[in-house]
Amino acid sequence: MVELFYSLLDQTREFQRVAKPPASSVGQFLRMELGRRVASWTDGPETQQLKLAILSNLLHVECCVSGTHSMDLVALTAFGEYTVLPGLDCTLPGGYQGLTDRLAASLPEDTLVLNKPVKSIRWKGTFEDAGSPGDTFPVLVECEDGDCFPAHHVLVTVPLGFLKERLDSFFDPPLPREKAEAVQRMGFGTNNKIFLAFEEPFWEPGCRHIQVVWEDASPLRDPEPAPTHDTWARKLIGFWVLPASGSAHVLCGFIAGQESEFMETLLDEEVLQTLTRVLREVTGNPQLPAPRRVLRSRWHSAPYTRGSYSYVAVGSSGDDIDLLAQPLPTDGEDPQVLFAGEATHRTFYSTTHGALLSGWREADRLAALWDAQTAGSAEMAVAPTREVETVPLTQ
Ligand SMILES: Cc1cc2nc3c(=O)[nH]c(=O)nc-3n(C[C@H](O)[C@H](O)[C@H](O)COP(=O)(O)OP(=O)(O)OC[C@H]3O[C@@H](n4cnc5c(N)ncnc54)[C@H](O)[C@@H]3O)c2cc1C
Structure with a gap:
């Protein structure tokens, strides 16, 4: 039964570029194919029922893997885009906390503020910071305890479950319609x-x-x-x-x-x-x-999570993941609000490595922006000197 189930599951990954898939969801496809196989079984009714019971368990295993109530909710055409990272599962000493502790250890002291829930992110603004008089910032992070942090850029990594629940209040101005709809469609x-x-x-x-x-x-x-x-x-x-x-x-x-x-x-x-x-x-x-x-664990009740991890739901696609990952504003201005986290990785969504890689992706984006700006201002700083130097030669 295990072989049968996983061979059918492998088939569900083959509909990525198929215009008219045989079913809309992974669950529907599996049931259709299983129904066909069962029709040709010749065992007695008890054995057949036991086989079905095992298959039912394997379907529930897949619900755990995909983090969904039912595989009927998981889009068939996008399922093949998910990529399994090769290698063995690894258990980190001290749990995942060990990984984040290690990453945090490389940061300068006092750069991390923990246990500080964010209430809203105001962007496209002009905010001042008492600590840098004269400077203005386009983004303001407002925390639930009233503290505010003005910033050039904010990288949002809240879980998709939280984002779905707070879609109307977390961003000011609200997310553009296409991005908000992608958030709603995603699983x-x-x-x-x-x-x-x-x-x-x-x-x-x-x-x-x-x-x-x-x-x-x-x-x-x-x-x-x-x-x-x-x-x-x-x-x-x-x-x-x-x-x-x-x-x-x-x-x-x-x-x-x-x-x-x-x-x-x-x-x-x-x-x-x-x-x-x-x-x-x-x-x-x-x-x-x-x-x-x-x-x-109680991931659904946890107010800052509201579930476990994302999947590509029926009606959604990998394009929605890319839409969510797109920084704001989208009009070519410098990015103010950026997005990372597992739900923003098109092939490794739902995983820790997806979350990590998406963070690196956005860090690279900002590093490239600031490198370009630094290079630009260095050129501007050098340019007048060159001009001054050339003046005597042209006289
Ligand atoms: C049961 C289970 C088993 C799993 N097994 C595996 C596995 O074997 N392999 C694997 O790769 N992945 C596994 N995962 C998935 C993995 O844990 C997630 O994909 C990963 O943690 C996602 O990281 P993230 O940074 O995107 O989100 P999260 O880890 O959810 O981090 C988001 C953070 O944002 C914080 N936050 C939310 N709202 C606010 C706010 N308003 N202000 C401030 N902070 C806020 C949250 O408190 C949280 O700390 C498993 C998950 C579960 C639930």
Whole structure:
């Protein structure tokens, strides 16, 4: 089933330049192709149902990878533009914080201000700074605590989820219509991790992954109704066994979509009880000890994130990613508001490397601008000297 699913998923990447694709979404295409394959299956009904259940799990895995509620929301024609970075997954010591700490360490002291939410970005203005009398700046960053920072340029890297929610109030003047529409069209969903810590591992030594398959599930059935206390956990794809650390034996579960957002609204206690029930069911051991602790992300409820990462939604395309990445103003003036972050990288969207590369892209843009301006003013400074020098020769 794994081979079948991933061979079909590979096919979904082949519609990039196809004028009339066979379906609008990745989910629709997969269901269509699976339906055709299932029609030729000759196994008994029980085996067929088990195969469908496994395929349903794999579809939910793909929802986690794409950070979407359903693959029916993910555009088929753009899917092939996403590029997997070659190489192995790497786990950074101390988590991702280690990466940003390392990057920040190379900056001069006192150049970073943290825990300072921005309320709005005013651009196309003429703002003064008490610290540089006589100078004016086209941009003003206003923080929620009332502090203001005038600037020549602002690089905006807020998540697309935040941008979608604050589209009407975050920019003054508002974003141009085409950019605002691109933001609305682009997809941004939820994928959460749920960590469960156990006193003792109940899994076999060497076990790296526990896949949760619901025997009555099928990718061919109509979409699941809205999640409830009893049903949300059916979207959980399974658990990865994390390397043991001291006395901690930890499983990490992944869950995407509306079920993930529903899970965020529950108390830790309920999540722990529900997942204990799930694990008892899948292991067939009603006495399985409950985890001693649960820890989970809540990316959808987080006010400065409002979801996990972006995907190219039906009705959107890679052009929207490029539109979002375009600096403002677009009339050839010096860039005032620039955009980076994972949602602005056309082929590596949804990833850390996409975010990093997009930041470098915009840093290069500004460096090139300032290099050109510095070279220009150096030339202007040199030019009169040359003129003065040439005067005696022409006399
Ligand atoms: C469960 C999960 C698993 C993942 N696994 C992987 C993986 O294996 N590999 C991989 O490459 N990527 C992975 N990612 C994706 C990766 O984490 C993101 O793509 C990456 O963090 C995006 O970086 P970013 O800088 O664009 O946005 P973010 O990391 O979201 O940073 C945006 C920042 O802006 C801040 N902000 C928002 N609003 C404001 C405001 N008004 N004022 C000031 N600050 C504000 C936010 O607080 C946040 O710190 C995963 C993500 C999730 C959720």
